[in-house]
Amino acid sequence: MASLKDLRMKIVSVKSTRKITSAMKMVAASKLRRAQTAAEAARPFAERMERMLGTLAASLAGQSGAPKMLTGTGVDKVHLLVAVTADRGLCGGFNSTIVRATKAMAADLLKQGKTVKIMPVGRKAREQLKRDYGQYMIEGFEQLGRKGIVFGEADQVANTISTMFDAEEFDVCTVIYNKFKSAIAQEVTRQQVIPFPVPAQTGAADAGAKAIYEFEPGEEEILAEILPRNLATQMFRALLESQASEQGARMTAMDNATRNAGEMINALAIKYNRSRQAQITKELIEIISGAEAL
Amino acid sequence: MADKIQFELVSPAKLLISSPVDMVVVPGSEGDFGALVRHAPMITTVRPGVIVVHDGGKVSSSIFVAGGFAEVNEERITVLAEEAIPVADITADMAESRKKAADEALSDAKTDREKAQAERLVLIAEALEAARH
Known part of the structure; x- marks a missing residue:
């Protein structure tokens, strides 16, 4: 049985934990708002880029000489997995779901006899994948988006990837990241970026079919320019989504932790009051029985 | 409204401009071109330079872009630029x-x-x- 003093100390300690988690929750909530606005503001660019790419790809369809980044290398031997996680923990299952998905995918590919390379983006991805998949790991990125993601950072990642692609170090590249659904829900998304899947031809393509576009300089030249840019845009979107998800996950996790701490404090307070009352009663009995004995 | 072209300038971070204007002069990689309404559909790369927006018979704004892409059709011109700075701010x-x-x-x-x-x-x-x- 813990003494009264022990109980008191424990209550104090849980109370200060609760203060910390509730502060972290507030911080995550305000960061979430910012990350969400950034993710939404970035959407028009990606949409228009997709539309342009769709038009280009449609006009090039069936022709040879399209860049490899669009058509692929023709083989499907070496896979590059880009795992996007956070740098910091305390955000529930956010990092481990990505790590789990990456591991599952890597194991699957290895079973099929493919070669796997893993590029960790975010400190947690590197730390958690190091033990089991250390030998497949290549250099990744950390500390991205400390002051909000800027396009330059995504560009850096995309540049590294396309340099590797040009050097024929892999055939297929897939990005694994958390897609932001709502503040409490994230969805693990596997997105193939190389070879780039041509966006489904929907309404935009109808307009494109009517209007015959002229290309300056030529389709191929524009494609060669736009594809690396598109890769950067896709990376940018993944990073933004991941950041918004991270803050959402952290907010939920900290909310739960705060609530748990509150429950624990209540339970401890009851225990403390009971044992204090028990002690008082015991002392009274001792005094009374002492007085009766006289 | 048929005599104005919808001009959109988009950077990766956000939609910078979206408004109907009279004419936009864009530094295309094969030479500058002016886009008015009912321009022939075209996709082109953009070299680093200044986009000049004409509206109401005068230059309403000029913006520096560090390269990108432009898509023109009858109703609108969309410029995807990685970096855009108003010339006055340089x-x-x-x-x-x-x-x-x-x-x-x-x-x-x-x-x-x-x-x-x-x-x-x-x-x-x-x-x-x-x-x-």
Whole structure:
């Protein structure tokens, strides 16, 4: 049985934990708002880029000489997995779901006899994948988006990837990241970026079919320019989504932790009051029985 | 409204401009071109330079872009630019420091790829300097 003093100390300690988690929750909530606005503001660019790419790809369809980044290398031997996680923990299952998905995918590919390379983006991805998949790991990125993601950072990642692609170090590249659904829900998304899947031809393509576009300089030249840019845009979107998800996950996790701490404090307070009352009663009995004995 | 063209300028971070204007002059990679309403559909790359927006019979704004892509059709022109700065906001310091950084990158470049990238930066910096005048 813990003494009264022990109980008191424990209550104090849980109370200060609760203060910390509730502060972290507030911080995550305000960061979430910012990350969400950034993710939404970035959407028009990606949409228009997709539309342009769709038009280009449609006009090039069936022709040879399209860049490899669009058509692929023709083989499907070496896979590059880009795992996007956070740098910091305390955000529930956010990092481990990505790590789990990456591991599952890597194991699957290895079973099929493919070669796997893993590029960790975010400190947690590197730390958690190091033990089991250390030998497949290549250099990744950390500390991205400390002051909000800027396009330059995504560009850096995309540049590294396309340099590797040009050097024929892999055939297929897939990005694994958390897609932001709502503040409490994230969805693990596997997105193939190389070879780039041509966006489904929907309404935009109808307009494109009517209007015959002229290309300056030529389709191929524009494609060669736009594809690396598109890769950067896709990376940018993944990073933004991941950041918004991270803050959402952290907010939920900290909310739960705060609530748990509150429950624990209540339970401890009851225990403390009971044992204090028990002690008082015991002392009274001792005094009374002492007085009766006289 | 049929006599105005919808001009959209989009950067990766956000939609910068979306408004109907009379004419937009864009520095295309094969030469500057003016886009008015009912322009023939076209997709082109954009070189670093200044986009001039004409509205109401005068130049309503001019914006420096560091390259990108433009899509034109009958109703609208969409410019995807990685970087866009209003010409009025360009300072001498900005242009100079970019030029210096670009030159350094060029002299440090080892691989062909790095070199090509640095050359692009130099072009952007030079265009930025030119845009200031």
